[in-house]
Amino acid sequence: MSLIQFYNVTKVYQPHITALDDISVKIDKGEFVFLVGPSGAGKTTFIRLLFREEVPTRGQILIGGRSIARLKRREVPFLRRNIGIVFQDFRLLPEWTVFENVAFALRVIEVSPREIKPRVEKALERVGLSNRARMFPHQLSGGEQQRAAIARAIVNNPRILVADEPTGNLDPATSREIMKLLEEINYQGTTVIMATHAWDIVNSMRKRVIALQQGRLVRDDREGAYGYEA
Amino acid sequence: MVMKLRTAGYFFKQAGISLWRNFWMSLAAVASVAISMFLLGAFLLLVFNVNYIAASLQSNVEIAVFLQVDTPRQAAYQVRDQVMAMPGVTEVTLVPKEVGLKQLSQQFGGEEELLGATGGVNPLPDYLRVRVADPETIHEVARAIASLPGVEKVNYGQEVVDRLFAVVRWLRWLGAGIILVLGLGALFLIIITIRLTVYSRRREINIMKYVGATDWFIRWPFFLEGLFLGLVGSGCAALAIYAGYSLLLTRAGAALVFIPLLNDRVLLLNSVLSLVAGGALVGALGSLLSIRRFLKV
Structure with missing residues (x-):
């Protein structure tokens, strides 16, 4: 099917x-x-x-x-x-770091805090943004912002x-x-x-x-x- | 609507952050809730008191039953017993014409002068003073008495009673109207305050919807924020009302002996608690109304 x-x-x-x-x-x-x-x-x-x-x-x-x-x-x-969703305009929250943006997707579906950190790190690794975790969206290039958005979309597998x-x-x-x-x-x-x-x-x-x-x-x-x- | 304990902390934190971020707006909302609820409480107590005064005046209203002048004393006693047997009647006093004349002369001067003016004959009839249990039945009782044989005239200050009833009724409606308007005003201010928060968070809400947060998860922080605004505002109002009324009772109670102020701790406490509950309700309702539109994604 x-x-x-x-x-x-x-x-x-x-x-x-x-x-x-x-x-x-x-x-x-x-x-x-x-x-x-x-x-x-x-x-x-x-x-x-x-x-x-x-x-x-x-x-x-x-x-x-x-x-x-x-x-x-x-x-x-x-x-x-x-279903993970990625938009043309990224839709990252500007006042939060990349890590927080990705973690947000897990936090609001009530994933336990202990699980959040390793899962966010893994997602950031998959999109190649591990070294940008503490940065804010405006400090990133357009491509990096879209990677962060993709990390947010896939973090819940x-x-x-x-x-x-x-x-x-x-x-x-x-x-x-x-x-x-x-x-x-x-x-x-x-x-x-x-x-x-x-x-x-x-x-x-x-x-x-x-x-x-x-x-x-x-x-x-x-x-x-x-x-x-x- | 079930909240997991670990998420509860998150909700309270979010609510706290928005309250702090919109500090002045939150303060304005709290103040407006406090003022509305204070006026509401003051009006409630005013209505209670007018009711109380009206009731105590009404319970003092008597029916004066004038018997025919030539009624024998024996027949007068019979009428008294008949009235006493009527349902709703609590007290009947027969005032014989001699006593009536004495009372009249105490008010207007010597007995002899009065008798002299009427040719030595006591012109007064015997009369009955009747009290009823429920002032609202006074019409019926009076009508029933008037139809008894030997009764000349029934007098019970009908107009005064009717006017009092009308005032009380009118005050109740006015009170309900004012309470409704003030309540709506407070509700409106809370809606505006929460909507500011919702608006400043609309992108967050949008993302929450896309990543699969439940509606209640999104609502909770706003709900708590509204509840807090309503509770703090109405709490201030309740304190002010309680303290103010207690002061009024102790200070003015002595000075205004002729106006019987309602001194009922339980009622006062209930009114104050209803204010707090009302504020909480307004806050919760306001926040739910403000977020409704933003959840439709």
């Missing part, structure tokens, strides 16, 4: 903007998937549905076999503990890592480093879903590409390249 299953998912924003139109797609455990398409194609809606910031208007979404549209409000946090334009604010060289990092995380078993505009990255990585256009699924290639045309 696939880890993530979309069945005829449609999302309509009132009054009548169809953000996603009848999407059916399956993503297996351990896959690395690019979500591509022009602005307004529905990439962000797709991601929001994944961690249930939105609920589908029609259709069914299963994660690990569970319907997430039917989750009760109080169950949503527990879904999100299995989620099964799925969702990244919405994670290289959108970074130069090409830094972007390639971030992609290398995401690939490593993927090799260690985490399913990675990344929405992006960066065609050069997509083309160089030869991963599965799901292309959306005007809310419709227009292409799903196993080892795809960018491009909206068939």
